[in-house]
Amino acid sequence: MSDSDNTGCDAAYCRGGLVQEEGQRQVFCGLTSIVWLHRKMHDAFFLVVGSRTCAHLLQSAAGVMIFAEPRFATAILGERDLAGLADCNEELDRVVHELLERRPEIRTLFLVGSCPSEVIKLDLSKAAERLTAAHEGRVRVLSYSGSGLETTFTQGEDQFLTTLVEQLPAKQDEAPSLIVLGTLAEVVEDQLHRLLEELGIGPVHFLPPRSSDDLPPVGPGTRVMQAQPFTGEATRALIRRGAERVDAPYPLGVEGTLAWLRAAAHAFGVSDERVDAVTEAPVERARAALAPQRETLAGKRITFLPDSQLELPLARFLAQECGMELVEVATPYFDRECHGVERDALGEEVRLIEGQDVDRQLERLRADSPDLTVCGLGLANPLEAEGLRTKWSIELVFSPIQGFEQAGDLAELFARPLVRHATLKV
């Protein structure tokens, strides 16, 4: 590859056919994941230890979605804290005591670190130990980092899950069991659970669980299947505790879900015939739901800017099942172990980028002028103003998109901006 090949990337960043870019990034930080995590674990509370900026981010990202008292808040570090003039630990203890008195339903409290708390080196893991001891038997206090210094927003969930893995009880025997890793909408979780049960696979546990009391045991005999591609660190933490990872594509689209279930079946010694029998009806329904969306999407050109880490499996689904043409697929991080199957499915011809140099990506995007661009919220409006159609990547993290029953809806999320554009043109 020359210094200025058709990707516009410097040859120094190329490795194994994947072009790496480094530069300015346009992504939300890990605090954003609290927006979906607080809805998932019903008896947990997320206390961000951060600045007013962190509080604003959470309010604006989650504000429109709150219908009840939220299960998150920000303990704001003031100027005296940041200047080292106040004892932050004393303040934090006071805030936590008040919170727990006011909210007796909290069973697990997560202290979430931020850029400011990391910069002043506030040790939240020590604070969590101290507070757990102070409230023993009443609440478990844990900590993780949601800082945006070196991460993208879905890594907040990975950090959260890694912390949770350390709390899992050790398995008492080596009998087979399955942990499905990564937050899924409850409706999706129920559907996958039903299918796995019909296949005779079990016991099945979902991590994170809906309740703090349902932490699954882990150890030899535990298989882990990732439901989300941004759970690499948590997967490795489970492996360190004796679990075995089952390699599979992610359960997006009809074929992705089928391959995911087939991989689970193989790991548990279930025959292909049984998989075919159990999945026949939902596969048929899903293909029928997908067909009208495919008519809109087939032949349309799509670019993914790096944001959510869902880019590779989504690109595979849109190319293979919806007939879209992939112009560029960029992902914030490529994890060979967790994304290798998806990358292989895209083939060698796809322009694949890891990381971000936002100015260069935008230059390429304008030159490519795809029919649809999947990007972060911050870039969507300016790109729309330039005449490009966009899809917010964060919407794909919030929406129930995995599994057979959601395949048609998933395709429709991409078809909608194209249909709207066509309607406005008429």
Ligand code: SF4
């Ligand atoms: S954690 Fe860092 S990047 Fe995120 S809102 Fe706070 S200051 Fe900003």
